[in-house]
Amino acid sequence: xxxxxxxxxxxxxxxxxxxxxxxxxxxxxxxxxxxxxxxxxxxxxxxxxxxxxxxxxxxxxxxxxxxxxxxxxxxxxxxxxxxxxxxxxxxxxxxxxxxxxxxxxxxxxxxxxxxxxxxxxxxxxxxxxxxxxxxxxxxxxxxxxxxxxxxxxxxxxxxxxxxxxxxxxxxxxxxxx
Amino acid sequence: xxxxxxxxxxxxxxxxxxxxxxxxxxxxxxxxxxxxxxxxxxxxxxxxxxxxxxxxxxxxxxxxxxxxxxxxxxxxxxxxxxxxxxxxxxxxxxxxxxxxxxxxxxxxxxxxxxxxxxxxxxxxxxxxxxxxxxxxxxxxxxxxxxxxxxxxxxxxxxxxxxxxxxxxxxxxxxxxxxxxxxxxxxxxxxxxxxxxxxxxxxxxxxxxxxxxxxxxxxxxxxxxxxxxxxxxxxxxxxxxxxxxxxxxxxxxxxxxxxxxxxxxxxxxxxxxxxxxxxxxxxxxxxxxxxxxxxxxxxxxxxxxxxxxxxxxxxxxxxxxxxxxxxxxxxxxxxxxxxxxxxxxxxxxxxxxxxxxxxxxxxxxxxxxxxxxxxxxxxxxxxxxxxxxxxxxxxxxxxxxxxxxxxxxxxx
Numbered sequence: 001x002x003x004x005x006x007x008x009x010x011x012x013x014x015x016x017x018x019x020x021x022x023x024x025x026x027x028x029x030x031x032x033x034x035x036x037x038x039x040x041x042x043x044x045x046x047x048x049x050x051x052x053x054x055x056x057x058x059x060x061x062x063x064x065x066x067x068x069x070x071x072x073x074x075x076x077x078x079x080x081x082x083x084x085x086x087x088x089x090x091x092x093x094x095x096x097x098x099x100x101x102x103x104x105x106x107x108x109x110x111x112x113x114x115x116x117x118x119x120x121x122x123x124x125x126x127x128x129x130x131x132x133x134x135x136x137x138x139x140x141x142x143x144x145x146x147x148x149x150x151x152x153x154x155x156x157x158x159x160x161x162x163x164x165x166x167x168x169x170x171x172x173x174x175x176x177x
Numbered sequence: 178x179x180x181x182x183x184x185x186x187x188x189x190x191x192x193x194x195x196x197x198x199x200x201x202x203x204x205x206x207x208x209x210x211x212x213x214x215x216x217x218x219x220x221x222x223x224x225x226x227x228x229x230x231x232x233x234x235x236x237x238x239x240x241x242x243x244x245x246x247x248x249x250x251x252x253x254x255x256x257x258x259x260x261x262x263x264x265x266x267x268x269x270x271x272x273x274x275x276x277x278x279x280x281x282x283x284x285x286x287x288x289x290x291x292x293x294x295x296x297x298x299x300x301x302x303x304x305x306x307x308x309x310x311x312x313x314x315x316x317x318x319x320x321x322x323x324x325x326x327x328x329x330x331x332x333x334x335x336x337x338x339x340x341x342x343x344x345x346x347x348x349x350x351x352x353x354x355x356x357x358x359x360x361x362x363x364x365x366x367x368x369x370x371x372x373x374x375x376x377x378x379x380x381x382x383x384x385x386x387x388x389x390x391x392x393x394x395x396x397x398x399x400x401x402x403x404x405x406x407x408x409x410x411x412x413x414x415x416x417x418x419x420x421x422x423x424x425x426x427x428x429x430x431x432x433x434x435x436x437x438x439x440x441x442x443x444x445x446x447x448x449x450x451x452x453x454x455x456x457x458x459x460x461x462x463x464x465x466x467x468x469x470x471x472x473x474x475x476x477x478x479x480x481x482x483x484x485x486x487x488x489x490x491x492x493x494x495x496x497x498x499x500x501x502x503x504x505x506x507x508x509x510x511x512x513x514x515x516x517x518x519x520x521x522x523x524x525x526x527x528x529x530x531x532x533x534x535x536x537x538x539x540x541x542x543x544x545x546x547x548x549x550x551x552x553x554x555x556x557x558x559x560x561x562x563x564x565x566x567x568x569x570x571x572x573x574x575x576x577x578x579x580x581x582x583x584x585x586x587x588x
Binding site for chain 2: 003005027028030032053054055056057059061062065066067068070071072084086090093095097116117118120121122125129142143144145146153154160
């Protein structure tokens with residue numbers, strides 16, 4: 001690869017010193033840190049304090065049909081949903097990916113809207129498409145799907161075609177429109 | 178635009194505070210409105226002409242691009258990225274295959290890198306022309322818009338000569354390009370590089386010091402530097418607020434490290450600053466194109482057949498056994514190329530901001546997850562903050578300067 005992002009070893013050492021040893025892995029110069037769900041908020045808060053001021057993205061992966069342990073990390077295997085927090089430091093150009101794993105029946109994680117306002121719509125989108133509940137989110141509504149929609153379409157058990165959702169939509173007659 | 182007054186009788190409510198609340202009225206702006214340019218909706222709460230609050234809503238163009246990304250191969254999905262930010266499809270193509278190549282660990286050939294740099298910069302010019310043109314159009318400067326659109330037409334012509342498609346280019350492939358750049362394209366881009374500065378000067382003379390335009394945009398929709406970082410702004414929106422982040426400099430991908438260009442920033446953070454940053458960025462893009470065009474390295478555009486990712490050309494297919502095998506295997510549905518069971522994020526500086534893809538590979542020829550990080554979503558989310566306290570006529574100026582593209586917003 002022509003460009004290798006700046007290493008984040010110092011950050012990892014700091015995080016590990018404070019929160020105990022957390023598993024991390026490196027691939028193509030990108031560092032991924034796996035954080036247990038209960039400590040996700042504190043770790044993200046700490047990372048924001050030490051310079052990761054830009055929340056690039058919040059997304060999620062549904063590992064229902066994934067055979068290998070995600071990212072070759074043993075501690076990541078066996079979980080269904082893996083949240084992805086992409087952080088960047090505008091001063092040092094370091095990047096760090098935080099992975100938080102949650103499971104059915106009620107996948108829940110603490111919202112990071114108090115830390116970054118950018119998380120507001122990103123978390124709404126994850127809720128909409130994956131059904132992960134963010135506790136403490138000020139306005140957790142669906143973002144891209146209509147409000148009447150009942151399923152979470154980016155989950156792996158939701159088919160690409162064939163699920164008729166249109167019958168759920170209310171029919172507005174001409175005199176009521 | 179439909180007006181739904183929520184005024185009720187005020188005789189029963191003597192308190193002044195409740196009465197002023199009662200005079201608020203709600204205006205539904207969009208989803209189909211000429212000034213939204215695309216399909217998005219704003220519910221504005223107005224006090225007279227002043228916007229008290231705005232509630233942006235999206236999803237009217239949602240067509241499940243991320244779900245489709247889990248069912249199309251890495252080469253097929255490029256056609257879907259064309260439809261994301263359709264103002265600059267070439268930049269999306271480059272972003273998608275940049276992400277795929279990071280996942281696969283492919284090092285491109287020098288020629289491919291330079292050609293991709295040129296087309297990405299042309300896409301940036303084309304995007305900024307439309308964005309600034311639309312801001313001008315919405316604030317009453319129609320001629321300016323036409324100047325911009327004429328030059329966009331020239332860029333479309335270049336793209337048509339390059340790959341056969343004007344709008345939905347689908348030009349990149351894994352490890353290469355769909356076709357090489359011909360001397361005719363080089364000649365056309367050279368002409369564009371020569372003629373475009375004159376138009377740009379004309380455009381600046383038309384609008385940059387135009388009293389009406391300056392009054393309409395200066396001090397409107399101010400975004401501070403702290404807010405910009407907190408709300409995840411990237412690209413020209415962030416740079417107009419004083420954030421010096423530009424992935425072309427900070428994480429030089431493709432051939433950007435070889436060229437001399439500047440990151441354009443402003444500190445005011447208002448609509449006018451965003452206009453100025455975009456105008457200046459077009460000049461810098463033109464500098465990059467001019468430098469790149471005169472130094473296109475010779476050699477192949479696709480990676481070699483030993484990497485087994487790009488389809489070999491016909492000569493190799495018919496005259497070498499490796500070419501035949503590679504061609505045959507890449508066309509078969511259960512062979513294709515090897516994808517690691519890994520996850521990567523890679524982003525480029527798209528005209529709108531940081532456009533990245535978080536890819537999860539599972540060994541198959543399709544991505545397990547293809548998350549797109551669209552800059553427009555974060556820019557649209559900050560809209561209520563920018564418009565609060567301004568008048569209804571400023572809505573279009575702010576909306577235009579954020580360059581919201583609904584197809585990229587909803588995906």
